[in-house]
Amino acid sequence: MNSLQQQNALALLSGDEAVALAALDAGVKLGTGYPGTPSTEILENFDKLGGKAQWAPNEKVALEVATGVAFAGQRAIVTMKHVGLNVAADPLFTVAKIRLDGALIVVSADDPGMASSQNEQDNRRYALAAGVTMLEPSDSQEAYEFTLRAIEISERWQVPVLLRMTTRVCHSKTIVRRGTVTIPASGPAHFEHDFPSRVMIPAYARPAHVRLRKTLAQIAAWNEQSGLNQTIVGSSSLGIITSGAAFQYVREAAPEASVLKLGMTYPLPIEKMRAFAESVDLCTVIEEGDPYLVEAARTAGIAVEAAPEIFRFGELNTLRVRHILEGDETPEPKRAPGKPPALCPGCPHRAAYETLKKLNCIVAGDIGCYSLGVLPPFEAMDTLVCMGAAIGVGLGLRHALPPEEAKRVVSVLGDSTFVHSGITGLVEMIYNPPPTGHLLLILDNGTTAMTGLQEHPGTGRTLDHAATGKVIFENLARSLGVTNVHVIDPTAEPEKFEHLIQSCLDKPELSVVIARRNCLLAARSIREYERCNEHN
């Protein structure tokens, strides 16, 4: 991004890089989030550009920290992948109703087609459910402009704004012109008491909800004329309503069609949609994921055609959009399977999985590189639900299975996942121990490997690798009252590791085993960071 020193300069940027650049240009005070493909590069680039960016233990904490920044009259951006918003949903639903003094931008990076996710939920539903204003960019230029517009909207109406991106928008590189949107500078940081606006006890929350609905009605009216939605006048026989990445496929598949491309998709410009639909003989909605726009249009009595159900699954592309428009529902040819990812040769997780397989364990697993332990040759992971679920699911299995089987259950998760949402699971293990005891195995490779080697509170280094406070897992487990706490390197001592796991499984006690060895891909960098931090 070096070529972007000047305003109006052009550069080829990913959507993530473009959001980071906009955050810089807007004077965002703090960027926070939890790594998650395809959102991770936003904060990494914001940091590289000189912005203040930090990783939070999870998305809920990140959103809460960002909310505090906005309460202080400053601008904050929070980034996460789509499933991260599930974790952050609790603060989201209430902060939607709270009067902000600064700006709060929540970036949700959805993953239709699941390039690297456990589900393909459509987070546009969150905007509707929580009453949060939402913008959807369709390329990097819009990612840049919409981030600035989102900040403007957030400050004007004192509400959080959801910037909903998808894998293709986050990771595709397209040309960005800097400085196309300018917004007023942020005011000074300040705090004033305003109990009814920010303290959501029922007496204050009731009027706050009414206020939100009034604000959304104002934003909806504004959106009818806003420049965020674009109409392309083409043929009067076919009109297409679309948003996000799908817009690009529509333009390529049907260059002659009239198009209403929605940039703000909550609250929707319903009357604009109605007028557009009435201006053409046939109006079709082309959208990736759930029939969100279709349902909204039909609820408002707008006659629109929708894609058949099969197009709800996976990503759209130009060819699929062509098929939708042609009414072609023939089964789509499957892409030739490529080489699947695998644990790297020399990966420290390998030795751990070899033992779990050998001991015929029932493995309640989790999300990270080590999820690859489900594939051959290991096939040593039995469940994967969501971040941190290994512990709860493992405990549930222990409670329900007969003792001989319960004794084989192990909860396995990685270091970053443990910090993200495993700690409350560990508390549950101590509070409600199964009769057979339980074993928690933390695969600590010293990094958030799967998303590209990010730091976390267990590494003792910040986003930009400087030394900071460190959560020491073994101390945490001991302080919570776990009977048996062990740290071991299974690669260096495979036999000792096997013996240790077996002895923990045999005891009706609580055990935490930390398998510690740095990720092979990160090891050299980690040594370098440690050396730098020692000198500073």
Place this chain on the structure above:
Amino acid sequence: MSTTNVVIAGLGGQGVLKASDILADVAFAAGLDVKKADVHGMSQRGGSVSSDVRFGEHVFSPMVPTGGADFLLVIAPDQVEVNRASLAPGGVLIEPSVIDASSLPNKKSLNVALLGVLSCHLKFSVEAWTAAIERNLPEKLHEANLQSFSLGRAAGKK
């Protein structure tokens, strides 16, 4: 001009994304509209990786439609068949076997050598390629990669 579609494919660690960055940068520097699409996430784990680069007067979708690639550049021999469907009828396949690997200054620069082959089919100048390679790689790798590019260009002219 119409859109030129290039698919670059290989395995994690082979420099697929770096090669597509260089190609996209050459087209960008020539003042063309450019889009580039790849999916990150699992690629570091040695799995299949591919990247689409499209350039022309105006590009909409960042992805090359299946069967629409004018050029398919493959860095790993075992990824040729996996990606063949992306090639347009009459499209050009550039396979790793066109380069004598033993002649490369280092085997990691095969990606750039194959760009050298591709360069014979495109209208960008050698100077433009050189500049893009230098912009996208650290200085210590410039010499080896420019040498690999020249080797690829010579192989492409045969």
